[in-house]
Amino acid sequence: MSELLDKYREIAGEDVVHHLIQLAQPLRGMKIIHVNSTREGGGVAEILHKLVPLMKTLDLDVRWEVIKGNQVFFQCTKGFHNALQGFSVGISPNMLENYEKTNMENAEELRQALEEADLVFIHDPQPAYLIEACPNRRGKWIWRCHIDCSRPYRPIWKYLKKIVQKYDASIFSLAEFAQALPHPQYLIPPSIDPLSEKNIDLPQEEIDAVFTRFNLNPDLPLIVQVSRFDRFKDPLGVIEAYRMVKKFVPLQLVLAGGSASDDPEGKVVLDEVLRAANGEPDIHVLALPPDSHRTINALQRASDIVLQKSIKEGFGLTVAEAMWKGKPVIGGDTGGIRLQVIDHFTGFKVRTPEGAALRIRYLLHRRDTLEAMGLRARRLVSENFLVTRHLRDYLALMIGIISGLEDRIDVARWRS
Numbered sequence: 001m002s003e004l005l006d007k008y009r010e011i012a013g014e015d016v017v018h019h020l021i022q023l024a025q026p027l028r029g030m031k032i033i034h035v036n037s038t039r040e041g042g043g044v045a046e047i048l049h050k051l052v053p054l055m056k057t058l059d060l061d062v063r064w065e066v067i068k069g070n071q072v073f074f075q076c077t078k079g080f081h082n083a084l085q086g087f088s089v090g091i092s093p094n095m096l097e098n099y100e101k102t103n104m105e106n107a108e109e110l111r112q113a114l115e116e117a118d119l120v121f122i123h124d125p126q127p128a129y130l131i132e133a134c135p136n137r138r139g140k141w142i143w144r145c146h147i148d149c150s151r152p153y154r155p156i157w158k159y160l161k162k163i164v165q166k167y168d169a170s171i172f173s174l175a176e177f178a179q180a181l182p183h184p185q186y187l188i189p190p191s192i193d194p195l196s197e198k199n200i201d202l203p204q205e206e207i208d209a210v211f212t213r214f215n216l217n218p219d220l221p222l223i224v225q226v227s228r229f230d231r232f233k234d235p236l237g238v239i240e241a242y243r244m245v246k247k248f249v250p251l252q253l254v255l256a257g258g259s260a261s262d263d264p265e266g267k268v269v270l271d272e273v274l275r276a277a278n279g280e281p282d283i284h285v286l287a288l289p290p291d292s293h294r295t296i297n298a299l300q301r302a303s304d305i306v307l308q309k310s311i312k313e314g315f316g317l318t319v320a321e322a323m324w325k326g327k328p329v330i331g332g333d334t335g336g337i338r339l340q341v342i343d344h345f346t347g348f349k350v351r352t353p354e355g356a357a358l359r360i361r362y363l364l365h366r367r368d369t370l371e372a373m374g375l376r377a378r379r380l381v382s383e384n385f386l387v388t389r390h391l392r393d394y395l396a397l398m399i400g401i402i403s404g405l406e407d408r409i410d411v412a413r414w415r416s
Helices: 002-012 014-027 043-057 071-084 093-116 128-133 154-164 204-213 235-246 266-277 293-302 317-324 353-364 367-384 387-403
Strands: 031-036 061-066 119-123 140-144 169-172 185-187 222-226 252-257 283-287 305-308 329-332 347-350
Touching: 002 014, 002 043, 002 387, 014 387, 031 043, 031 093, 043 061, 043 317, 043 387, 061 093, 071 093, 071 154, 093 128, 119 128, 119 387, 128 154, 140 387, 169 387, 204 293, 222 235, 222 293, 222 317, 235 252, 235 266, 235 353, 252 293, 266 283, 293 317, 305 317, 305 353, 317 329, 317 367, 329 353, 347 353, 353 367
Parallel strands: 031 061, 031 119, 119 140, 140 169, 169 185, 222 252, 222 305, 252 283, 305 329, 329 347
Antiparallel strands: none
């Protein structure tokens, strides 16, 4: 235990790690399970890859299970995702039937472990229906929603609410995402792991190597957006902003990302981005494999400015990653980006390609401001968005739920 925790002590401090050890003590011996729908790709998998091993380091009995599904299942759950983010989505009865059937089939393999667990964390809508397949559960079940569902499409939310209201509690990233549900609701913003390959310090030679590897010009300012190829990330808006800036300032753009196994729209959006780039030599569209963590790290460190011009965003891990590397971020004025990007302090929030272009030009002409913002951005992440804080919140939540503590703030009571 001590070797890994010693590394976190160096970054987060002795008091933080000691607090984690204290919080973990009453939870030892309990069975804890996390369930989601993909082991690679996307922020949920990235968080669990770090959170689960760290829980084990604290001697907790925790496991991570991943459900399986066919193409129709993931088309349906992608529809859920889009609907929770406010889009009008039609999902047929056959797709809903397949969704429920797929969860039931997964439950055949997982039922005993799930019903015997003391705490079960179900991440997002994909595995939510598992609760229907486990009538003899003995522990507490928590639905963890990573999505911006502040204004969900009501017909789809009405269906999902009938499922998730059966949980013992739910977790949202922001108070504005919470919905009226008949159980306690908790707020836990996501986090990054400073020890992961995506966030550790890199030698300068490795950072410089991305210029050669991806045919980038080291003499031109570099703006970078890292994200899945998803319309909610607005990659086309990023290209539009880049072209507006290019009329006045020479620069280059990298759109780097990949896909997740539970996102059937990724290839379609990637094709749209490639058409929009139209072979322009200073627009670099990089479809990276899921394990390209050091490459992403190097690209973010090589950049002058990082963008995350999302239209909707549950949190935006790439924002925290870039800020941890001392980069100012120009991000969409939405969701969890608002927790991280503070105008004129750690970056800028924007709503349009024109706004993004204006802020890019502003920072490229004010290098001192750019660097000062980057320093403040790193400090903000260090104090608020590291995995040690994330784990502390989870441990405190588990103790509260197991102990039946009633002292809490019900963030959605006013909506009832």
